[in-house]
Amino acid sequence: MVFSSNVFLLLFLPLFLICYFTCPKNWRNPVLLLFSVVFYAFGAPTFVLLLLTSVIINYYLVKWMYSSENQLYRKALSGLAILLSLSLLLYFKYANFFVDNLNTLLNFLGLKTFAFTKVLLPIGISFFTFQSITYVVDVYRDDNPPMDRLTDYMLYILMFPQLIAGPIVRYRDIAGEIRHRERNWPEILQGFYRFVIGLSKKVLIADIIGIQVDKLLIGDLSIMGTGTAWVTILAYTMQLYFDFSGYSDMAIGLGKMMGFHFPENFDNPYNSSSVSEFWRRWHITLGTFMRNYLYIPLGGNRCSKPRMYFNLWVVFLLSGFWHGASWNYVVWGAYHGFWLVMERIGLGKVYEKIGKIPAVFITFIIVTVGWAIFRIENLSDAATFISRLFAFDFRSFAPINNAHFYTMLVLALSFAFLTLLPVGKKLQDTVFYTELSKKQHLVAWSTSIVLFLFCLGALNATGFSPFIYFRF
Numbered sequence: 001m002v003f004s005s006n007v008f009l010l011l012f013l014p015l016f017l018i019c020y021f022t023c024p025k026n027w028r029n030p031v032l033l034l035f036s037v038v039f040y041a042f043g044a045p046t047f048v049l050l051l052l053t054s055v056i057i058n059y060y061l062v063k064w065m066y067s068s069e070n071q072l073y074r075k076a077l078s079g080l081a082i083l084l085s086l087s088l089l090l091y092f093k094y095a096n097f098f099v100d101n102l103n104t105l106l107n108f109l110g111l112k113t114f115a116f117t118k119v120l121l122p123i124g125i126s127f128f129t130f131q132s133i134t135y136v137v138d139v140y141r142d143d144n145p146p147m148d149r150l151t152d153y154m155l156y157i158l159m160f161p162q163l164i165a166g167p168i169v170r171y172r173d174i175a176g177e178i179r180h181r182e183r184n185w186p187e188i189l190q191g192f193y194r195f196v197i198g199l200s201k202k203v204l205i206a207d208i209i210g211i212q213v214d215k216l217l218i219g220d221l222s223i224m225g226t227g228t229a230w231v232t233i234l235a236y237t238m239q240l241y242f243d244f245s246g247y248s249d250m251a252i253g254l255g256k257m258m259g260f261h262f263p264e265n266f267d268n269p270y271n272s273s274s275v276s277e278f279w280r281r282w283h284i285t286l287g288t289f290m291r292n293y294l295y296i297p298l299g300g301n302r303c304s305k306p307r308m309y310f311n312l313w314v315v316f317l318l319s320g321f322w323h324g325a326s327w328n329y330v331v332w333g334a335y336h337g338f339w340l341v342m343e344r345i346g347l348g349k350v351y352e353k354i355g356k357i358p359a360v361f362i363t364f365i366i367v368t369v370g371w372a373i374f375r376i377e378n379l380s381d382a383a384t385f386i387s388r389l390f391a392f393d394f395r396s397f398a399p400i401n402n403a404h405f406y407t408m409l410v411l412a413l414s415f416a417f418l419t420l421l422p423v424g425k426k427l428q429d430t431v432f433y434t435e436l437s438k439k440q441h442l443v444a445w446s447t448s449i450v451l452f453l454f455c456l457g458a459l460n461a462t463g464f465s466p467f468i469y470f471r472f
Helices: 006-022 023-043 048-067 071-108 125-139 150-158 171-179 183-215 226-258 275-282 282-299 305-324 327-354 357-377 381-390 404-417 421-434 440-460
Strands: none
Touching: 006 023, 006 183, 006 421, 023 150, 023 275, 023 357, 048 071, 071 125, 125 150, 125 171, 125 282, 171 404, 171 421, 171 440, 183 226, 183 404, 183 421, 226 357, 226 381, 226 404, 275 282, 275 357, 275 381, 282 305, 305 327, 327 357, 327 381
């Protein structure tokens, strides 16, 4: 089940909200947990028992670890809990990749290959794996005590707004809200507005652009004109951003409606004046996880420069590999690692000298070219496409006869760079973070209802469209 579907919008969500807001206060967590299990089982019924079993085992391993005063025993149990989570991720997400590559090598050497049944990927496994790890580590570090009740821990892992595609929520950030939260109607309304904004970004912008991107990329890339190539990659750049940030907005909005404050996952990343800044603004919770649980334990920047560069490369290679079991994601991670190292060597000082706007433009081009590697799994095809971006062949430009596509692309580009202007930043802060007056609530409510109806109409016209990050 996905947020941008009639089943969720017209059946699951209304039924959940009715049950959640009419039940006694001490029943809210059980109701939320029950609906979260149903939500996951609807999309992955064969994996729900495995997920529940791993959650229960992880809970007791952490509980036993916390109650022990033997440091060796604590380390062993925490290591076992992390290993359990990572082993599930490695098997379900990467088994096919490793076996396929091993068979390719064996075939090259003239040796017998392995017969292997393809493993299906459970949706959301990357995100709930990372949340399990944050729980283990935060309790081990004594940042927070473990949950007293198994059901509370299950709720932390399985809560449906952020279960499938994030944001990655650290245990310490919502531990108190799982135990106790108040009903706040202004926040509930703002959560609804945020949800509709996210739904609109996904359905009215990302999906419309994405349909055309798919059509453009199935042709012969070697004869694609430079103009067409740039329109294609700019469109995908906007599709990916509005698809993923739209999901995050929906998750944050749903959480706020229930009294949870999930961390922000995007902060206008295309306004960044360096790749380093881009990664502080794009998929913020993944960057925070990688920094706190990988980069800093490796030594971070508290070491020699060569070691710091090595740490950056390791983090971004693994970050790329996290996105998918394919070599193009590894190359994409290395690509970003390269630019991060270059900025620390001296490129960052160049950005400071040329000013913010030129630096934003250069960074945007770097990131956009990187999305070609991310989108096109075949590395040879990706290289061909990138070569067409810089072929300066405008003779073979094929105009796209789709006014709706161009309208949404221009609108997406405008929204993506809106906060470079002070008025854009103020507008965003007002909608997302400011306590609204009654008049502002009336305007926001009316606008949200209109957008919601437009989204329903678009869904009925175009059909089901999954979120891009569901497969990661």
